[in-house]
Amino acid sequence: MTQTSAEPAGLSPEAEEAGFYHEAALNATWTGARLAMGALSFGFGAFVFAYFYLRSLNSHGRWYPSTLTGPHLWAGTLIMGLIVVSAAVQTAVLQRIKAGHKTAWQRGALVALVLGLAAVGLQIWELLNLPFFPGAAGFASVFTGFYPVYLVIALMAMIWLEMLIMRCRPIAEISFVEQPPTFVEAFAVQRFQAALSAFTVVWNYLAATAVVAWVLFYLVH
Amino acid sequence: MAIDIQPEKVKGPGGREPGASRPARPWWLRPAIHTAVAGAVIGYVVGHWLGNFLGSNYQQLPLSDSSDLPIVLGYLLAVVGWIAGLGVFNDPLRQMTGRPVPVEEEDASAAAGLARYFRYSLDHKVVGIQYLVGMIIYFCTAGLFAMAIRAELLSPAYHIFSSSTYVELVGEHGTMMMMLMSSLVVGPFGNYLVPIMIGSKRVAFPRIEALSFWLTPAAFLILFSSLMLGGFPFGWTGYAPLSIQATQGADSYAVAFGLMGISIILAGFNIIVTVICYRAPGMRWSRLPMFVWSMLATSVLMVLAAPVLVGGMYMIITDRTVQTAFFADQLGGSSYLYQNLFWFFGHPEVYILALPGFGIVSEIIPVFCRKPLFGYKTAAAGMIGVTVLSFFVWQHHLFDSGLNPDMRPLFMLTTELISIPTGLIYLVAMGTFWKAKIRFTVPMLFALGMYFNFLIGGISGVFLSDVPADTTEHGSFFVMAHFHYTIMGGLIFAFMAGVYYWLPKMMGIKLNQTIGKIHFWTMFIFFNSTFLPLFAVGLAGQPRRVFEYASNLQTINDWVSISAFCLGGSILIFVINFVWSTVIAREREEGNPWQSRGLEWQVASPPPPGNFARIPVVLSGPYEYGTPGAPPVADLNPPAGVVAAAFTGAPTAAAEA
Amino acid sequence: MSAAADAAPPPAAPAAPAGPNHGLRIFLLWLPLAVIADLVIWIVWGPHLPPGTMSSSAANQQFDIKVMAVLAAPVMIFVLTYFGYALIVWRQRDGDTEDGPALHGNSRVQASWITITSVIVLFLAVFGTVELKIANGAGAGEGPSPIWKPGGAPxxxxxxxxxxxxxxxxxxxxxxxxxxxxxxxxxxxxxxxxxxxxxxxxxxxxxxxxxxxxxxxxxxxxxxxxxxxxxxxxxxxxxxxxxxxxxxxxxxxxxxxxxxxxxxxxxxxxxxxxxxxxxxxxxxxxxxxxxxxxxxxxxxxxxxxxxxxxxxxxxx
Structure with missing residues (x-):
């Protein structure tokens, strides 16, 4: 309390508590995002384990039989690319909103949202038009099993981004530049920023997962 | 930062303007359990139709069952309808459309009497009570299945049930106990007490917490409905070729278990973040009550292990519906894959079931020994040690499976290592008992019973960790007796201790202590009389889950069965005591009946909305018994500025945004 | 047996100088019980423990179960003796509403406990591994390429x-x-x-x-x-x-x-x-x-x- 200009002694008990839980909520957003990534890693880990286990076992020579037509490389690359670009755009415009440019972020976030939704849509198309039967091989099983899960999680991330875009709308642009006059407004801005940071980290994590999955399923099987 | 300070109430997460209170709708339109049931029915019908529609022209593998897709989609959409009916999606939808999100704590209808227990309530104390009642119902249902199993085992050859009914009973009992009892302590006591014990007025994610509860009745009902589809013949483990081969009842198993996996992920997620971020000023890690440590450790296991279970159940479902071949050996899959995934979850799961028990007894014994907890840091380290090690032992379930024989010494070592942190729990107990002033209250009796039972359970576990000895014991009644000693004898006894200890806090009502003592002694005697002989039965060569056994084992099996019925009677005494004390007698219990220093006992019983009038400032640890000049555990009405000092200047997440 | 016998000192350590020596009393209660239990297990039960001695692996498992029972019995008896003693001697007397002594821990006791349990555990792990090897996989399924196998042509x-x-x-x-x-x-x-x-x-x-x-x-x-x-x-x-x-x-x-x-x-x-x-x-x-x-x-x-x-x- 010494290094800030705030004067805590002047706070009413209610404001004190509001500030306390406000800060707890900010930390909870930060912690929650990391914890969610941990849980997701273990969930994806089940599929990564299945991938490597079945590949090394190659039971009856049917991990990836030579007769198997692999998934469309162009589709997989495009989906992965869309997600990576979406995450990159979101990360780039995050810097803009940190610099106080709300509209720049809004435009960028919209682009990121459209790219992410396009990836989800394309993924659905790809799963509906697989060139192999799901049970044709070990590889086919892991592929058919993993991507719907990833798809649902990416879709949920996009819903989160959409919520953030809607949440940003009523916040005045000036609030990102200087401290708003009331606690309520300042808290709203800070919570939005915390949620946005958390989202960006999670979305980047999912983009990295998409790259790893792309390497595993399209390049090295 | 010269800003106006307005004494406005801060809002829940979401950061929206506090909306005007929602227009009052007639009760039957307000989201509650009846709308949830309606949603579930609609969802099931839609999902079933969708499954038939999608599956009508789908290529099938030989011998596969073509009607699984409608069942699975029906269940999944029924769950979606169920939670939609509860109003889970209302706030996210408001956020998505940019409408204000109401502050739930101020929602007028949320506070309304008994009805709030049938709603998607965001009050952690309501969720705790919902969990408590739910868990007792699930436990008793699963216990009745156990009675039925024991009835069948009265005779080696004469059958009460058909073999198909018997495997259904075995599967229902095992699965219901293992999956639903994961939340036995985290649900009721974790959700209810952890925020109070860390001095918080709220939890981090009330919506997630409430959702985690409302998924449990859905999972329970789906699992139960398996009986209508012919049950499932593979016990709680669901080993793969059998679970792929089995009829539609297996769909219920996979959906219900996966759903419960999601529920425990959500429950654990909320607890972890709450403990990390919402501790009151002064609640340092070194002052955290042992129970909170155990909840934290359990929650870590839940959040990290359960996703693997969800993955495994998902693979069963895809193998059964869209005909993937994860577990089909001839098609490039492997049945070992399932065993690995399942036990990678399954072993942490048994510690999900053990750690809360350690936490409860460690919390209770200092109160009734009137002494500080001996070796506080050792106890916390023991729990953390168990948590970490439990991820590295899963292949001891596969010692005879033919998998990785070269890894056996390693898994033997890790399994035996886990007895070191577990032993620390005993060291802590024994140190606490040293020169204590032991008060034989009902919670203390149950805690002592837990230490006695878990000792047998733990030591028998060491026998199982040794590969040569395990060759005889694996898959026999010895294993079955072992884990009943750790789970039933450990967790359930600790849970009972918790009920007798904390129910006065949670409901402001005293449980009858005389009936409580009768309950304890009958339960303790008949529990041991049921499960101790089963070690011998197992060593004598009776495998688990059989309904025919060697005729020379009939006497001992009959003894066990009769003891099991008496054990069931003892649970009935508990239920009667619970219902009689909370519904009929309702004897008020004010204040702090156990003279406990726990922070939760410093507030009224039951705690007022918001738990504390002001954020308390914690001044000392919870176990400072016997120290005459010990400061009170917390300042419940701290002077102005103390709470503010705890947060201003601290780094915030917003600083990074 | 010897490792388990060492388990007695920890509770003895925090004994106060005044009053009876509780640690010694518990030790003296425990020692004969543990010795009798171990003798009974080794001599009386041992030859009849499952799964018998019909084959090499059965005999090996019987031996393992016997050894572990002999190790486990003193540990269990120690814990039970301790609790039994505590419940009788240190129960709250009528009218006594005082708190017990404020003992927060004792690093010597904790260190020796951890050392003893670690020694027992490491011994068991080494013992189990040796037994596994001696008995050619101890009768457990070893998968398609066994690493412990008997010589000759089975x-x-x-x-x-x-x-x-x-x-x-x-x-x-x-x-x-x-x-x-x-x-x-x-x-x-x-x-x-x-x-x-x-x-x-x-x-x-x-x-x-x-x-x-x-x-x-x-x-x-x-x-x-x-x-x-x-x-x-x-x-x-x-x-x-x-x-x-x-x-x-x-x-x-x-x-x-x-x-x-x-x-x-x-x-x-x-x-x-x-x-x-x-x-x-x-x-x-x-x-x-x-x-x-x-x-x-x-x-x-x-x-x-x-x-x-x-x-x-x-x-x-």
Missing amino acids: LQVQVIGQQWKFTYRYPQFGGFETTQLVLPEGQWVAFHVTSLDVIHSFWAYQLGVKADANPGVDNVAYTKPEHTGGFVVRCSELCGLWHGAMFDYGRVVSMSAFRTWAASTRVQLAAVTRILPPYATTYDPTVVPQINKAMAKAGIGGANGYYYPPQDPVQP
Whole structure:
């Protein structure tokens, strides 16, 4: 309390508590995002384990039989690319909103949202038009099993981004530049920023997962 | 930062303007359990139709069952309808459309009497009570299945049930106990007490917490409905070729278990973040009550292990519906894959079931020994040690499976290592008992019973960790007796201790202590009389889950069965005591009946909305018994500025945004 | 025993100078009980502990169980003695509302406890590993490429699990398949356990052999029968409706009797053996219906090699 200009002694008990839980909520957003990534890693880990286990076992020579037509490389690359670009755009415009440019972020976030939704849509198309039967091989099983899960999680991330875009709308642009006059407004801005940071980290994590999955399923099987 | 300070109430997460209170709708339109049931029915019908529609022209593998897709989609959409009916999606939808999100704590209808227990309530104390009642119902249902199993085992050859009914009973009992009892302590006591014990007025994610509860009745009902589809013949483990081969009842198993996996992920997620971020000023890690440590450790296991279970159940479902071949050996899959995934979850799961028990007894014994907890840091380290090690032992379930024989010494070592942190729990107990002033209250009796039972359970576990000895014991009644000693004898006894200890806090009502003592002694005697002989039965060569056994084992099996019925009677005494004390007698219990220093006992019983009038400032640890000049555990009405000092200047997440 | 005996000092350490020496009292209570229990376990129970001594692996398991019981008993008795003593001596007396002494811990006690438990645990791990190696895998299924195996040429016996019975093939005797499990005395046996449908577990109780029968996997387990006599075979992995009824009986006979039995059974089952697929470590279950058809065509009935005899219960 010494290094800030705030004067805590002047706070009413209610404001004190509001500030306390406000800060707890900010930390909870930060912690929650990391914890969610941990849980997701273990969930994806089940599929990564299945991938490597079945590949090394190659039971009856049917991990990836030579007769198997692999998934469309162009589709997989495009989906992965869309997600990576979406995450990159979101990360780039995050810097803009940190610099106080709300509209720049809004435009960028919209682009990121459209790219992410396009990836989800394309993924659905790809799963509906697989060139192999799901049970044709070990590889086919892991592929058919993993991507719907990833798809649902990416879709949920996009819903989160959409919520953030809607949440940003009523916040005045000036609030990102200087401290708003009331606690309520300042808290709203800070919570939005915390949620946005958390989202960006999670979305980047999912983009990295998409790259790893792309390497595993399209390049090295 | 010269800003106006307005004494406005801060809002829940979401950061929206506090909306005007929602227009009052007639009760039957307000989201509650009846709308949830309606949603579930609609969802099931839609999902079933969708499954038939999608599956009508789908290529099938030989011998596969073509009607699984409608069942699975029906269940999944029924769950979606169920939670939609509860109003889970209302706030996210408001956020998505940019409408204000109401502050739930101020929602007028949320506070309304008994009805709030049938709603998607965001009050952690309501969720705790919902969990408590739910868990007792699930436990008793699963216990009745156990009675039925024991009835069948009265005779080696004469059958009460058909073999198909018997495997259904075995599967229902095992699965219901293992999956639903994961939340036995985290649900009721974790959700209810952890925020109070860390001095918080709220939890981090009330919506997630409430959702985690409302998924449990859905999972329970789906699992139960398996009986209508012919049950499932593979016990709680669901080993793969059998679970792929089995009829539609297996769909219920996979959906219900996966759903419960999601529920425990959500429950654990909320607890972890709450403990990390919402501790009151002064609640340092070194002052955290042992129970909170155990909840934290359990929650870590839940959040990290359960996703693997969800993955495994998902693979069963895809193998059964869209005909993937994860577990089909001839098609490039492997049945070992399932065993690995399942036990990678399954072993942490048994510690999900053990750690809360350690936490409860460690919390209770200092109160009734009137002494500080001996070796506080050792106890916390023991729990953390168990948590970490439990991820590295899963292949001891596969010692005879033919998998990785070269890894056996390693898994033997890790399994035996886990007895070191577990032993620390005993060291802590024994140190606490040293020169204590032991008060034989009902919670203390149950805690002592837990230490006695878990000792047998733990030591028998060491026998199982040794590969040569395990060759005889694996898959026999010895294993079955072992884990009943750790789970039933450990967790359930600790849970009972918790009920007798904390129910006065949670409901402001005293449980009858005389009936409580009768309950304890009958339960303790008949529990041991049921499960101790089963070690011998197992060593004598009776495998688990059989309904025919060697005729020379009939006497001992009959003894066990009769003891099991008496054990069931003892649970009935508990239920009667619970219902009689909370519904009929309702004897008020004010204040702090156990003279406990726990922070939760410093507030009224039951705690007022918001738990504390002001954020308390914690001044000392919870176990400072016997120290005459010990400061009170917390300042419940701290002077102005103390709470503010705890947060201003601290780094915030917003600083990074 | 010696490691467990060291467990006594920890509680003795925090004893106050005044008053009775509780630690010594607990130790003196514990010591005779522990010694008696260990003697009883080793001498009286030991020879009768399951699974007996019918085979090398059974004897090895009996020895392991005995050793661990001897180690576990003093530990258990110590904890129970301590709790019993505490509950009697340190119970709250009438009218006493005082708190106990404010002992927060004792680093010496904690350090010695951790050391003792670590020593016991490490001993058990080393002991288990040595026993595993000595007993050639201790009768547990070691998978297709066993790392602990006996020298020489063991008798090969294939165990085929299916819902809900075991059949046995003897590849060194022309690969005939029978429902009888007959083994020679004093000869190492290699069980090759596999399954045609779901996971079963081949548990020859008195032989101390347990190996899961996984479809498509050749799970090998070794044992050496040491005495003649009968033994029970049970399925110990839940495999569906009739799991509980999946058991049969095997025999250990003298080497000459075994040779006679094998030769005569080989001749007796020659017609069946011709129809069966050639011996392999694993089988493709999809050929089962064809085999049954061929069997029916050849007019072969009874249990000899039938994969799904008609009297078996239908699949669930």
